[in-house]
Amino acid sequence: MYCMGTYQAPQVPQPAVTFGDERLVDPWAVTMLQNTCSNLQVQNMALQQENAALKNKSQSLQQQRENPLCKAANRAYLREFTAYKTESLVEFPDGRYYLVKENPLGEPYKFIKPVSDCTEFSARYAIDPRDGSTSIEVRYRLPNGTLSGFRVADDKFQQNALIQGFYKSGGTLRCGKDGPRLFYMLIAQLLSKQEIYFQPIPGWNINTSRWFFKESAGCEAPLDSPILRPDALTSEDQMMMAAVIGLSFLKTRLPEDMQPTKPFAVISESFSITTKITLNCKLAELKKQLNHHRDDLLIHVRGGFASNRYQKATNYDYLSDEAEKGSASRSIYIVQAKELTPEIREHCIPIQLNPAEACSATTGVDSVTWGDLISLVEGNPNEFDSRVYRAYKEERDRMEGSSFCQEIAVLRAVSEIICWTFSQKASLSEEKVRGAYKTAFDHYPSRWDSMLNTTASDCFRNALYAAAREQTIRFRDIDDLDETYCKEKEVLYDEYTLYLTLDLVKRLAAKHMPEFLTSDVLAQLTEAGILSSSIVKTLRLSTGHSKNVRLRSINRSFVNGYGRRDITTIST
DSSP states (O other): OOOOOOOOOOOOOSSSSOOOSSSOOOHHOOOOOOOOOOHHHHHHHHHHHHHHHHHHHHHHHHHTTTOOOOOOOHHHHHHHHHOOOOEEHHHHHSEEEEEEEEEEEEOOEEEOOOOOSSSEEEEEEOOOTTOOOOOEEEEEEEEOOOOOEEEGGGGGGGGGHHHHHHHHOOOOOGGGGGHHHHHHHHHHHTTTTTEEOOOOSEEEEETTTTTEOOOTTTTTSSSTSSSSTGGGGOOHHHHHHHHHHHHHHHHSSSSSSGGGSSEEEEEEEOOOOOOOOOOOOOHHHHHHHHHTTTTOSSSEEEOOOOSSSSHHHHHHHHHHHTTTTTOOOOOEEEEESOOHHHHHHHHOEEEEOHHHHSOOOOOOGGOOOOHHHHHHHHHHHHHHHHHHHHHHHHHHHHHHTTTTTHHHHHHHHHHHHHHHHHHOOOOGGHHHHHHHHHHHHHHHHHHHTTTTOOOHHHHHHHHHHHHHHHHEEEEEETTTTTTTTTTTTTEEEEEEEEOOOHHHHHHHEEEEEEEEOOHHHHHHHHHHHHSSOEEEEEBBTTTTTTEEEHHHEEEEEHHTTTTTTOOTTTTT
């Protein structure tokens, strides 16, 4: 039997909302909305429970904060977090350095007081080119505007050493007990910003292929002093002395083969330059003094009269060794002596000056100064090299065979630079200066060579006879004097002795013995026992008056020997 089931239409989506006479809300939609609402209520309840848990935790934390130990820990943490741990010293617009601190929050804090009232601080590493030693040079300006500074060796870069140097040079601090630490910090901070530099030393220095000059503190002739005295052009001695001073300015600019090898000596009865350095001391003391003045371009040394001849000879030997160092020594040495001694003759190159010439002058020829010479050399390095080389070579060739050839050539090169300076600064005087130097170099070298000649005494005897024949001197019996006696022209005598003044001896030597230094003539006559030391002679005049005169004596047998006519009768 065939059966038929009940027919069911397929389920299809029905609209949730209908219009017309239909129901407005679909029951299925209502059910869905009710389910969603239930879920939200469940979530809300969960949130309320979570919030309650957080409140409980907050209450627990609040209770912990109320614990004294927890409070102290929290305060320590805050102090640590906000502490000013980063320090730096900052230069403010007033030129002073203030301490500035910062914390991790970036909040700065400024000290009320500066580290010091001094300003313009600088610090740098300086290398001494002489021995390669390194030092730390600190410079600053005092509140009164004066520049000051100090230097410490790099291996003594410590807080105490810095503070001592700072206080000794006039600096002051304003931060109480913390001041030394902050000053040490300031110098270290400045050093971190500076490069190492080669320290300029007195004399000529070269930097980036450029020569420049640094004056020494103990310079005899400051740069603003005149090169030549007003009366220098008529004095060979002054011209040579100016060349020696010029050599002290130019020595460190000359090449090694143009370096002098001997110290110089100035023979004079008085000196304008005073010095504590003397050859009349132990060798250890001399070494100490010379090392103390090693930065001086011109070093004066008193000859002294040491009773210990071995000590004197040892000191002269050492001084000569120092002069022979060439460019390794930056100094020119001048021995000051009242007379030419055997030690000077052996070790030095002497220049004689009368007392007036030995004094410094405040005015000079056309007011040309050593500063003018230095500026000219700085600005024209190639021209300088050409001039000194040419002059040096010419004089070396001319004076070949002389025992003093090197020194003569070096001084001749210096004189060329002096003439060049006058040609640029005082053209009207150039030829006069060049002519004066030509005369000096025509005569002085032969006088130096004559020091090796021991015939000065014989030449002086001839000079006496020549002056007697010319009647430039007169002879007079010491027992037959009146008011007409003239010590400048007259030689007194008795049965055995001639008496004359030292000035008259010098004039005779200068006029009739030009190939000798006058000081050398006096030295040889004295060393041979021919010329006595100074004596005061009381002369009785025919008028009954007496007259004291300082004289020197010479034995008549020395003058009248060898079959010569009695000199006292020549003018009669």
